[in-house]
Amino acid sequence: MEHQQARELLPAYVDQELGLGEAIQIERHLNDCAECQQDYAQQSQLSSQLKNPAFYFEAPADLAQRINAALLKERATPASASASSTAAAARPRRWYTNWQRNWQRNWQRNWLNVGALLTTLLAVFWSVGMYLTLPTSQDQLANEVVASHVRSLQVDHLSDVVSSDHHTVKPWFNGKLNFSPPVVELATQGYPLIGGRLDYLDGQPVAALIYHRQLHPINLYIWPTSSGDTTPMTESRRGYHLAHWTTGGMTYWVASDVAATELASFVTLLRAELNQNE
Ligand SMILES: [Zn+2]
Numbered sequence: 167m168e169h170q171q172a173r174e175l176l177p178a179y180v181d182q183e184l185g186l187g188e189a190i191q192i193e194r195h196l197n198d199c200a201e202c203q204q205d206y207a208q209q210s211q212l213s214s215q216l217k218n219p220a221f222y223f224e225a226p227a228d229l230a231q232r233i234n235a236a237l238l239k240e241r242a243t244p245a246s247a248s249a250s251s252t253a254a255a256a257r258p259r260r261w262y263t264n265w266q267r268n269w270q271r272n273w274q275r276n277w278l279n280v281g282a283l284l285t286t287l288l289a290v291f292w293s294v295g296m297y298l299t300l301p302t303s304q305d306q307l308a309n310e311v312v313a314s315h316v317r318s319l320q321v322d323h324l325s326d327v328v329s330s331d332h333h334t335v336k337p338w339f340n341g342k343l344n345f346s347p348p349v350v351e352l353a354t355q356g357y358p359l360i361g362g363r364l365d366y367l368d369g370q371p372v373a374a375l376i377y378h379r380q381l382h383p384i385n386l387y388i389w390p391t392s393s394g395d396t397t398p399m400t401e402s403r404r405g406y407h408l409a410h411w412t413t414g415g416m417t418y419w420v421a422s423d424v425a426a427t428e429l430a431s432f433v434t435l436l437r438a439e440l441n442q443n444e
Pocket residue numbers: 168169170172173195199200201202
């Protein structure tokens with residue numbers, strides 16, 4: 167698929183409105199096009215933010231009643247019933263002016279109540295928003311990691327560099343990323359390195375390393391961070407197990423369908439190996 171066509175279809179893809187054929191073509195294109203990957207990341211982030219229930223609120227129950235009452239009153243006034251052609255021409259405008267006057271009168275009567283209500287609502291939304299923001303970004307990232315893991319399997323595009331040798335995989339990233347990801351081998355411990363590829367997460371290009379556990383692929387994503395070290399956190403999402411932590415200025419995310427215990431032991435072995443290499 168051409169880049170321009172992919173860009174045009176991307177919003178529909180984010181909203182899951184495309185047929186299977188087009189969706190697969192977009193996924194293929196996404197694998198090779200950093201610009202579209204960036205657009206995709208931004209659009210899916212915006213789309214999920216807009217689904218936040220905090221953005222939806224219902225109109226007050228009496229709003230429709232008040233508008234209807236104002237309209238009925240207007241129809242009943244003799245001025246608008248005038249038959250002269252000039253009056254007829256002026257009618258829409260006068261109707262609007264009268265309606266506006268009524269509205270303003272009601273508004274002025276109620277503005278204190280409405281103002282107080284709005285202030286309260288804003289305060290509530292603000293505090294709920296503040297409360298939701300922190301977990302949401304981590305939540306969003308976990309979704310991105312799962313989506314990337316699934317995509318890497320779907321389009322059979324697990325590795326750009328296929329090698330079990332870290333001396334081959336690590337230099338492959340040179341010039342492709344503005345950092346050098348640590349690459350360790352875990353074959354003797356039962357998790358052979360399969361290769362690496364570039365991916366795009368959290369709004370930036372990241373290194374993806376692929377390991378196997380028997381036939382199950384494990385994606386390990388690495389990118390630099392200014393956050394301090396954290397211990398591994400694990401979770402399950404849509405049938406996949408995830409683990410993430412920060413150490414030595416790098417963020418690590420792991421995604422796989424292996425058993426949770428096996429993923430935990432992979433994380434332990436990997437962290438021990440990374441520690442030795444430091
Ligand atoms: Zn593109």
